Amino acid sequence: MNDSCIEVRNVTKRYSRFALEEITLNVKQGYITGLVGANGAGKSSLIKLLMGMSLPLAGEVRLFGEPLAKKEAELKERIGYVADDSHFYEHLSIHAMKSIYAPFYRKWDDRLFRRYLDRFGLSPKALIRSLSKGMKMKLALAFALSHQAELLIMDEPTAGLDPVFRRELLDILAELMLDERHTILFSTHITTDLDRVADYIAFLHQGRLVFHQSKEEIFDRYAVVRAENSLLDADVRRSFVGIRETPVGFEALTSDREEAERLFSGFARIERATLEDIMFFTAKGVPVHG
């Protein structure tokens, strides 16, 4: 048995104005993986491929060690999915929606579902169209968590949520991770959600996977360097992932913290990079593909 819950092998998917190119990504069982990238980087397209909602032009997606294409229904029973917008019937009550949803899952747990509704302050009688965006998100989460899924896949679950529920969601995720059989993959562009709670970060930029590493490795490796412009020469420039220059100094991202500390010791401020720094400078630095 290998410990990958999701295996994406050389997957390519082309749309008229956008393409995911040769993505290879293994998501480890027992951990939280954050999928980050700017709007339009390909996060949702990749998640759709994982959910079998779109088919790759080339390559293969495997879940729990089995090819998704061959055993889609069976594999999906083991996944809890939260879409980036509500995919429930607006005119139904929560209870009526559940009557449609639950029979798809052999392991549907009605008591658990009611417990989540309670916890999220949702009434079974409420009409779905009467729910706010945040409440719809909570409802989607309650559905996703009530059939003993081992893998939770969420597309931008925190977008449009207030900070109170964002924290609550992170709490729920942390609770799920007490069980090492659980795996969570979620996409977000709000990187502060991931700064603490994520184990691995996969970074997509313009349809390509820039890196996929443990957050510890990333934070060890990357650093932000701030110093006077006079230190910038061609070699120094080349050593950075991205640079932001102003008349009063420069700010740059290095992917080799030790080397930068050796090079600039005493002449620059070298600080821990946040995921946001890494995203920003990488987007600035990477040459644009056609």
Add this chain to the structure above:
Amino acid sequence: MQIILSNSSPEPIYGQIVRQIRDLIIGGVLTPGQSLPSIRQLAKDLQISVITTKRAYEELEKEGLIDSVMGKGSFVSGASPEFLREQRLRLLEGKIAEVLQESRSLQMTFDELVAHMRFVLEEMEETAE
């Protein structure tokens, strides 16, 4: 066991955990044989990643301060008092190095530094009286 993390500290999160648990063990707050929260429990309580917590525990294991038993969890090791003293000396050395560095940047000679330490010690004794 209490662990307080700072988000604004330049010290990485795993380092903060290592330092705080080490201090609790060396200070005798955590005693040999006492069990520590599981890696996943601590990650949940601190709302940090499992890998960060794992890294902290591995570091503490390397220092000989805790033992991890497969399937049972992690415990404060039964290290001898001499060993713990050695650990504390190592911490002290780190602090001395910091003081030396600071005095160098103030361009103090070693004798001046020693004189200054004596002065601080006298002040401490006065306030203690």
